[in-house]
Amino acid sequence: MATDLELLASFPATGEAGPVLNDWADAEATLHTRFPPAFRDFLDTFGGAKFDDFLHVYRAGAENEYVDLVANTVKARGTMERTRDWIRELLAGRGLEPAQLICWGGTDNADMCFLVPHDDPARWAVLTVIGRGREYDLYEGPVESYLLRVLRGDLVSEVFPEDFPDEEPGYERRPWI
Template sequence: MTDLELLARFPSTGADHPVANDWPSAEQTLHIRFPASFKEFLNVFGGAKFDDFLRVYRAGAQNKNVDLIRKSIDARATMADSRPHIRSLLADRGVTPSELIRWGGTDNADMLFLVPHRDPDAWAVLTVIGRGAEFDLYEGPAESYLLRILRGELTSRVFPDDFPDEEFLVDRAPWI
């Protein structure tokens, strides 16, 4: 069973059907070609909120607060103008802040990014605290990162100690 299939088995509420993402617009606007595995992840979980705390964005959502395209553009500017430790981390990987993809966020203003790579299987997840210097770098796809966080197999320096709750729901909101 894949990590995406395992993630989809968590208890959920809301609509359990494919999410509409505007991939052509996202790829053209953000100057990137997304890995197939990330598209699959967002086609299942775009708009979803995990444990009433972590929201996954959608590509081309009408709601600017959950639109991967708008959130990525805004975060690219912010990350380029601040957080030298993140710029240094990205430079070591041959990436600039202008290439980051913001795919999610938390109620604490924490930001979840994809760090692109020439090899679609080598993209990483970067989680940056909303205020402060803490961050996590996970070498792997978004669905694997999220699954390991939710199972307690991976501890984040960014997320609060009480995330996730022992029993939690995934609120699927593909229309958001």
């Protein structure tokens, strides 16, 4: 039986195939975290990709700061801390604060996709927050499962627009970005 990561990778793809290089040592040291193996596999497969010409997946160590996991995480943590009281309240219920979120992706509408850490690497969650407003998705599971369910239409996002995903979702590989 195929894994969610394999099912996600089986969606139609364009762009350059090839290895995605992530600087895990720098990302973990800078962000003071240890990424779960499932997330590393996800980013090693999809880092730099763009789903349905809308949702960017960041890469750890990208030269372009707009798609760099570390740069986007540092910026998003500050934004969540300063402007989103309700995020602080949501995270406080988990014993966390915005400074622990990991921003793994974002959209053309300024929506932000986060990992929500947990002591158990198998229990990290996904939090997607709308660019402006209070809408969010909280998914108890790995990134690849969340994204697969959204793209299949099994999970209707409170954040993403009605026209995402397309009727036939796919992604563009951009491992060099």
